[in-house]
Amino acid sequence: MLQRFHARRFGAFRLLFDFGRLRAALRRSELGLLFAGIAVGVSSGCAVTAMSLISQEMHSLIFGIDDADRLSSSNIENKLLLLGAPVAGGILLGLMMFILAKTRKKPMVDPIEANALHGGRMSLTDSILVAAQNLISNGFGASVGLEAGYTQIAAGIASKLGYKLQLRRSDLRTLVGCGAAGAIAAAFNAPLTGAFYAFELIIGTYTIVTLTPVVVSALVSTIVARLLASGNVMIDVGEFGSVVPADYIPALLLGALCAGLGILLMQGVSFVEELARKSAIALPFRPALGGIVVGLLAIVSPQVLSAGHGALHLNLARDLAIPALLGILLLKSLASAVSIGSGFRGGLFFASLFMGALIGKIFAYSAPYFDHATLTPVIYAVVGMSSLAVAVIGGPLTMTFLALEITGDFPITVLVLAAVITSSMVVRTTFGYSFATWRFHLRGESIRSAHDVGWIRNLTVNRMMRPDVRTANVNMTVGDFRHDFPIGSTQRVILLDDSEKYAGMVLVPDIYASPVEQDEESRSLGDFIRYKNDFLQPQMNAKQAAAIFDKTESEALAVVNNLIERKVVGQLSESYTLRRYSEELDRRRREVSGEI
Known part of the structure; x- marks a missing residue:
């Protein structure tokens, strides 16, 4: 028995090791992302087919139509049923919304928002809930399509898979695009449509790196949907003359x-x-x-x-x-x-x-x-x-x-x-x-598109600022200031009032550049205070900070906790902000070009 226990434990360790090697392989190679796209395509085809069949079954049961008929083209004589079904669906959906309002406080994120702001991170639970709400709405006759539910559940599955594999931000966004591509491709039996839906609306750009996994996911999803269910969305345009x-x-x-x-x-x-x-x-x-x-x-x-x-x-x-x-x-x-x-x-x-x-x-x-x-x-x-x-x-x-x-x-x-x-x-x-x-x-x-702007929001003042700042009381005299801050000791000093609120900033070279007589050493710093009402807040992003630097023409600004308390929590320079912003821009460029 002891030998069997050790064998099972060794097998578990080997499984974890193999999964770790698989995850590393997926992160390192485009081929790994291709296999992930295939898996997402299979899951997307299955999810879309399942939702479509459930919707058709709901239409059949609720409205009494044949399984092969479409609800919007059926001749339904029962007027009370036509009126009551959407109302019943609304009551059921409202009850679900009431329960979710009590249990889930965070807003649900769709694929476009996930790729634009969250680096492809989506909640699978939320995606399933959205798909269920979409089925209730469509199944009871509300004038909405299932495409939103299709893309939500497929992209949610893709995001969950990518998170488990610990994919990089750019790869995770691509995998979410694979899910959406598979969903639309399976829904319309149109792989090219699904692929370009992902490029234009979910990923926000087209690159050679994203081409293969997205297109393959759309193709695989289409094949899976065709095997599981027959659907025809073709339009016969008939005979016509040439286009002139x-x-x-x-x-x-x-x-x-x-x-x-x-x-x-x-x-x-x-x-x-x-x-x-x-x-x-x-x-x-x-x-x-x-x-x-x-x-x-x-x-x-x-x-x-x-x-x-x-x-x-x-x-x-x-x-x-x-x-x-x-x-x-x-x-x-x-x-x-x-x-x-x-x-x-x-x-x-x-x-x-x-x-x-x-x-x-x-x-x-x-x-x-x-x-x-x-x-x-x-x-x-x-x-x-x-x-x-x-x-x-x-x-x-x-x-x-x-x-x-x-x-x-x-x-x-x-x-x-x-x-x-x-x-x-x-x-x-x-x-x-x-x-x-x-x-x-x-x-x-x-948000104007699915282009990745989430990294800008993540590059906040709080992440870039220096917490070690030199401060002094705003009522300090020039003589005391010179004594406490010799020339060369620091470039700038942040001034605080008696209640420890931000009161402005003094540049040390300005103090020493101004000739002061011996009897004027006791005068206050009021003539040297700058940026009394110009400061940054920790939640600001690099783009907002750069705009404030440009407006105030300052080389550095204090960071305060909020507009009410105005407690100084750090200091940020313009040069460092622009350098970090430039580094992140270059990183995104290299991700798009496939260099990293």
């Missing part, structure tokens, strides 16, 4: 139109959220009230329910009059804004695709140019679909590749590219945010 240069003019106009409507949609969601915040309605009750509005809209048209996969294909396949298309567009826009604004968990990814397709068909039917055009309204529906999605979600290449992969037609893709570039430029120059970054802006965060 004149066709680009209406495509550019459609892109600009979608940009404006996308901005209105994002502001509409924000308006509903602000209206809910200003009301006296408690947070857990808001989803149920939002469910009432969604249910009433669903009675008018069930196409507003859920993400809209079925409704998209339904409206692409049949010819409707402009008033009917406008009605569906307005109903879906209102349902999406109310759903998200009232607290239902989800995103606008697929909703923007659906609404963009409607805009494209309306545009095609209403423009006189199309009386003699060779391109069909379905093609402009694809153009509008991608253009509105770019305006709301971002990622011009992401949406261009999505059009390519769901139509399989390259000439149309070039037309889409022209439109999405126009849409992206208009939004960027007039509004400046995508839906995700706009919500960060409303929270007070200055």
Whole structure:
């Protein structure tokens, strides 16, 4: 028995040693990160398939539709069910929100915020909770898609794996991008779309180092999803004439139109959220009230329910009059804004695709140019679909590749590219945010993309300052100051008042450079005090500190604990701040180029 015990203990030590060697190999080589990306791709494909099947099963059980049918394209006669299901989902979600408010105090972090501020660190528990909330919202018919839950759970798994392997900051961010890429690729059966979703929206940049693991993760996830479940998001554009240069003019106009409507949609969601915040309605009750509005809209048209996969294909396949298309567009826009604004968990990814397709068909039917055009309204529906999605979600290449992969037609893709570039430029120059970054802006965060700015926030004054400072009382005379601080002993002295609060700074060379008569040795330091109201605080980052140095034209400043107490805790020089800032910038550059 003793021998078996030692054998088991030796086996455990060997396992730990092997895991340690595996972790070291992953940290040292690009091949190791590739294998990690493959593992993330497998988990992403499984997670997306599981969420999709659960959602379909919920739709079948709650609304009584067949397993093969899509909720938004089903003909549901029971009006009470259409009204009651979103309300029931809102009550269940509100109860969950109430419990989470008592048990989890930290806000949940999505992949974009994680990569921008936290070096890819995400909570897997929070990601599972977000996915569950997304399933409740979508499963009970709220007008939201599952893409937010897909990317959240896949990126959360990737972050957890990277944390266990103790990956470097840049590698962890890449692995989170692999998770998001796998999620979108599996959701749309589109690996290129998933890969560029990660590059443009999650990692924030494209490099040779990140190319292989992200693309492989997207490919593996797509294969896994195909093996586990069959899904078809292809759009048949039918027969049409060739794309000619004149066709680009209406495509550019459609892109600009979608940009404006996308901005209105994002502001509409924000308006509903602000209206809910200003009301006296408690947070857990808001989803149920939002469910009432969604249910009433669903009675008018069930196409507003859920993400809209079925409704998209339904409206692409049949010819409707402009008033009917406008009605569906307005109903879906209102349902999406109310759903998200009232607290239902989800995103606008697929909703923007659906609404963009409607805009494209309306545009095609209403423009006189199309009386003699060779391109069909379905093609402009694809153009509008991608253009509105770019305006709301971002990622011009992401949406261009999505059009390519769901139509399989390259000439149309070039037309889409022209439109999405126009849409992206208009939004960027007039509004400046995508839906995700706009919500960060409303929270007070200055995040414009997933570019890694978290290191700037981590490079704080508290980390850079020197705690050993020379201080003196502000009421000290010049003679006493000269006695206590001989020339050459220090460059600057921080002055404190009788209550130990910061009162300013004196440069020692100034004291000795000023000729003082013997009878004037007793005068105070008042004439020599500088920067009385200019100082730093420990929580400031290097960028903020550099701006204050530039404004005050000072070489060094005192660091005080806060604006009220103004207790001196250290001192920081401009030269050291700029040097550390430059070092970190160079480090990030070398990470991007693959040098480290």
